[in-house]
Amino acid sequence: MNILGIETSCDETAAAVVHNGRDILSNIVASSLKEHQKYGGIIPEIASRRQMLLIHSVVERALKKANVKIDHISAIAVTISPGLIGSLLVGISFARALAFALAKPLIEVDHIQAHLYANFLQPRQPKLPAVGLVVSGGHSSLFYLKTFNRFELLGQTRDDAAGEAFDKVARILNLGYPGGPVIDRLAQKGKNAEIRFRCAELSDSSDFSFSGIKTAVLYHARNTKSPLAVEKIAYAFQKSVVATLVSKSIDACRKKKAKTLLVGGGVAANSALRKEFAEAARNQDIQVFYPPLALCLDNAAMIAGLAYHRVGEKEIK
Ligand code: KG4
Ligand code: ZN
Numbered sequence: 001m002n003i004l005g006i007e008t009s010c011d012e013t014a015a016a017v018v019h020n021g022r023d024i025l026s027n028i029v030a031s032s033l034k035e036h037q038k039y040g041g042i043i044p045e046i047a048s049r050r051q052m053l054l055i056h057s058v059v060e061r062a063l064k065k066a067n068v069k070i071d072h073i074s075a076i077a078v079t080i081s082p083g084l085i086g087s088l089l090v091g092i093s094f095a096r097a098l099a100f101a102l103a104k105p106l107i108e109v110d111h112i113q114a115h116l117y118a119n120f121l122q123p124r125q126p127k128l129p130a131v132g133l134v135v136s137g138g139h140s141s142l143f144y145l146k147t148f149n150r151f152e153l154l155g156q157t158r159d160d161a162a163g164e165a166f167d168k169v170a171r172i173l174n175l176g177y178p179g180g181p182v183i184d185r186l187a188q189k190g191k192n193a194e195i196r197f198r199c200a201e202l203s204d205s206s207d208f209s210f211s212g213i214k215t216a217v218l219y220h221a222r223n224t225k226s227p228l229a230v231e232k233i234a235y236a237f238q239k240s241v242v243a244t245l246v247s248k249s250i251d252a253c254r255k256k257k258a259k260t261l262l263v264g265g266g267v268a269a270n271s272a273l274r275k276e277f278a279e280a281a282r283n284q285d286i287q288v289f290y291p292p293l294a295l296c297l298d299n300a301a302m303i304a305g306l307a308y309h310r311v312g313e314k315e316i317k
Contacts, residue, residue: 001074001311002066004098005304006059008091009083009111010138011036011047013054014300017066017073021308024121025066027294027301030054033178040177041167048086055094062300073104077307080108082138107307111298112139113151115264117306118291118299126289131258133249135273136265136298137163137178142206142248144256148309154252155206162241162267165210169217169237173230184270187238190231195220197236199244206252213240238272246276253286261288268296 002025007014011032017025032050036042063070078095081088099106116132131154132143140157160168163180170179175186197216200209217237224233245267253261261281267273268290281288295302 001308002068002072003075003077003107003304003307003311004059004062004070004073005077005109005300005302005307006055006091006095007079007111007114007298007300007303008051008055008087009079009081010087010298011042011050012298013051013058013090014298015059015062016300016304017062017068018121018301018304018308021305022121024301024305025068026062026064027299028058028062028065029294029297029299030058037177040171042084044084044086047084048090051087051090055090059094059098070102073102075105075107075307075311076102077107077109077303079111079114079303081110083111105311107310109303109307109310110151111303112141113143114302114306116143116145116151116262117148118264118295118302119262119289121295121301121305122292124289126260126262126287128260129256129258130260130262131249131252131256132262132264133245134265135162135245135263135267137161137167139265140208140210140245142252144252144258145262148306149313154256155208155248157208157210158202159209159211160214162208162210162245163265165214165241166238166267168214169234172214172218172221173233175230178266180267180270183234183238184272186231186234187272190233190235192232192235195232195236197240199240201244206248208244208248210241213237238270242270242272242276245273246280249277250280250284250286253284259286261286263288263290264296266297269293
């Protein structure tokens with residue numbers, strides 16, 4: 001069964017064709033990131049206008065690349081939430097009209113759950129049940145997954161998302177947008193024990209809080225003039241965020257007796273996070289999974305993939 005997935009929740013316009021929830025036949029992502037960079041963050045109006053212009057050609061490219069005729073698509077899947085409302089509307093309206101015109105089922109998919117599903121779009125297949133950590137620019141959530149249709153929310157951020165904290169700290173340090181990749185790179189040269197930041201612990205809870213550490217970085221940076229300090233600050237900030245994400249996730253695995261940990265979202269690309277998870281998981285006999293780098297970021301393959309498990313369940317005609 002071939003499913004056409006459409007994803008327009010943030011700045012990307014994405015379409016993909018996935019066979020039987022596993023094989024990616026095509027995965028097209030058009031990003032408007034460059035147009036937002038000078039503002040230091042995503043401007044919703046710019047994003048949705050770009051998506052209006054791009055959606056048709058992106059879907060056509062996905063079908064062409066997959067070498068699948070539109071009549072041979074079994075269902076259309078679309079991101080329903082969360083996301084920017086104008087952007088979501090572009091994808092949902094397009095998918096609805098297409099499903100109606102072709103008389104095919106339309107399957108709504110949750111964007112955050114799909115980020116975790118991206119782990120199943122690779123040869124090494126995770127085993128369920130699992131704990132799932134989604135860390136991106138818009139979300140930081142911990143889930144317990146028994147099946148692809150049962151996602152239990154264990155905790156989430158009470159303020160900023162992890163990626164948002166990276167982006168805001170990068171802004172404080174004048175490093176541009178998005179902040180994650182550049183902080184990741186600078187931190188590798190800034191190892192030190194002089195500067196320490198701490199994330200709020202929120203003990204006994206699987207919730208996160210990242211807004212306090214961003215303010216701590218702001219005050220520290222204001223009082224430091226040395227250019228070398230940027231690398232050290234990046235290191236100390238990243239170390240603390242990573243430590244929180246790792247310890248909350250491993251705790252959740254322990255509580256739920258899960259031996260599989262799935263990580264998803266843009267921050268899953270972080271090198272320190274991967275290193276720390278590898279070490280903690282080895283000690284606890286837990287298997288950690290990440291999607292391939294391109295599938296950590298927003299894409300439509302994860303939407304089409306998860307939708308395969310929802311066929312016949314929640315269809316909107
Ligand atoms: O999943 P994604 O494309 O966006 C949302 O769905 O929100 O992730 C983008 C986020 C940005 O906040 C970016 O700074 C962060 O992921 N990110 C990283 C890294 N690469 C991207 N954060 C930390 N380290 C990285 N290497
Ligand atoms: Zn996302």
